[in-house]
Amino acid sequence: MTQKKKLIVGNWKMNGSLQFNAQLLQALCDGMGQPDCAVAVAVPAPYLAQVQSLVAGGAIALAAQDVSQHEAGAFTGEVSAGMLRDFGTRYVLVGHSERRQYHGETDAGVAAKAQRALAAGITPIVCVGETLAEREAGQTQAVVKRQLAAVIHANGHCISEIVVAYEPVWAIGTGRTATPEQAQEVHAVLRAQLAAATEHADRVPLLYGGSMNAANAAQLLTQQDIDGGLVGGASLKAADFSQIIAAASANQASAATK
């Protein structure tokens, strides 16, 4: 089987400015060279146009951080999938834990967002993950399976077109990373759940997110079911993000020679 390329996505969250973005992307392009993995940056909506033009023709794809579950209309403040498509958006995060936690997003709403993205030809990156309390209560698998099940239910026929990001909430922005074994264990559960829904489950990139950094990326990326990373804090530093991209590219190269 040919090894699919790893996918590294930077999540800038609510950070950036016109000047900062331009400097970061310039430094990133200089630092990463020609990566042997897919790379994207998820930017705040007002910067889609700027980043679209800065990355045009290069190796970095454009991603958004959220999309409305509605097509159009009286939804003040929302951004539709069609609008994202107008700016050449390739991926969109849906159901990030910060959206679930601070903006009351439900499993059904996240599933509807994934549906809107797919209908517009944009790949949804569906984020799932348990809180610390849920992990300690032994509910990790039940929680991530419930979150993914909603998306599978709503998107059955094109479920192999999504990306899934496993992000344990207790590891996001805390400097506390899941061990490669802890992450792999959950990724295997997600892969099995996808396999029950589609014969193309191995096509679905399963990303790990939660304090991924230059020091721990290589080890996480060697795990069998970890196909890439969703990187928050470290994606705002060109040197760190370039090193994560290099780790993903090296992993690709070593897999190819096996």
Ligand code: PGA
């Ligand atoms: P972090 O964020 O890498 O800063 O932990 C990851 C994310 O929230 O996507």
